[in-house]
Amino acid sequence: MAEKNQVHVDPANLVFAKAMEIVTYVGIAVMIVFGLLYLFGLSSFVDMKAAIAHWHLPVGKFWHEVAGIHISGYDWFLKNLTKMDCLSMLGICLLALAPLAGILAAWPKVGATHKVLVLLFLILVVEYLFAIFKPIILPGVGGH
């Protein structure tokens, strides 16, 4: 009976789901664990009291007041990975990479069965990479 109700799911879908799930779990764990350590007062890049005093400001002014920096890109947290809040940001980056991991993992399986989807996957990956690298290669576009 159980076999009768078993739905056939395309192997590409299953690979996509598995890869996405693994990266999501790792990302959530990193974000929460280091985020809580930050909230409990371990070393931080952004002082919590200063952040609370200025978090009413637009993001550009906030960073100017709190850290005296102009932020455009990812180096502000990637260069400070000994700080708990920056490590928590790394977890958020992993979450934002989870669907890309799923797409890349499923790509070979998709290529074997759905040729049109390969082209659409390629477009997706290019769009994704543009989203990631746009702040680095075109820092002024769309920013202030």
Added chain:
Amino acid sequence: MRFGRSWLFLFLSLFLVLCFTNHLMAGEPSVAEAAKEAVAATGAKGSNIPWWLWPVILFGFTFIIGIIAPLSGVGGGVLFVPLSTAFFPFSVDFIRGAGLIMALTSALSATPQFIRKGLANIRIMTPLVCVSMVTSILGGIVGLWITNAFPAGKYYITIALGLVLLLIFFVMLTSKRVEFPEVKEQDALSRALALSGSWYEPTLGKILEYKVTRLPIGLICFAAVGFIAGMFGLGAGWANVPVLNLIMGAPIKVAVATSMTIISINDAAAAWIYLAKGAVLPLIVVPSVLGISIGARIGAKLAVKAKPAFVKILVMGIMLLAAALNIIKGLKGLHII
């Protein structure tokens, strides 16, 4: 009776949180001005609320949103963003950043299960995401640009958010979900991409097959929805589901699952814009994600017993209230009222 009491508790909790946050700002011309005055008066120490209370308030606030969201079928972000904008002192930039990460986390957690059950399918998701990802990135860029480039930009964004909420309110008011729409014939593009699938429906005890159609119209709709979602940091389930269900003919469960998959990819792409601008603060995001995740688990259990009509009215009421508050706040900021 017990169920009635739990609803009363939920309502009272939400009411208390909103009253408390409103009390913190009472009697001030605007939240931002109040915070500025506090900073000026106390140096960098901020308002008279102990710093550690903010994560606790955020946790409680998002915990309640987490309970309500699964009951109502909307993502947590669509409640978090407008209510936080109306009641909390954070810049709308940080609220949108947090809302986006909350919506992303919820969608990423749900998507693998939906795919394994056959309810979500990458063949249906991929063409729609190809379009909406571009527009959601553009939305994120435009939203941050407006608040930073213009002195009054944040007030325009707040008013626009209120108007979008009114739109969502009317979508929820007028849209009728069709559980199993009948698709007699697919359009050429949908047929070429083989946009179909199957899942086991436990209420009927059998495997159901489905196919979707009108892909070109769906692509246009998803482009518009992606832009709005990226701009305001909202998940877009409120719009994705009606488009998939009523226009493209996907069964309601398939529409919800496919929408979640699309949100996970769009929000992941839009998140990079917010990360690169520093609009994602762990101080706001971590307690919010924790609160909504734990609340959503309780909400999912309550959803089995809940009366859908009551939940829908509750959420629509909150939407309408948040819409009005955001529009008033924006107009006050612009000194129009």
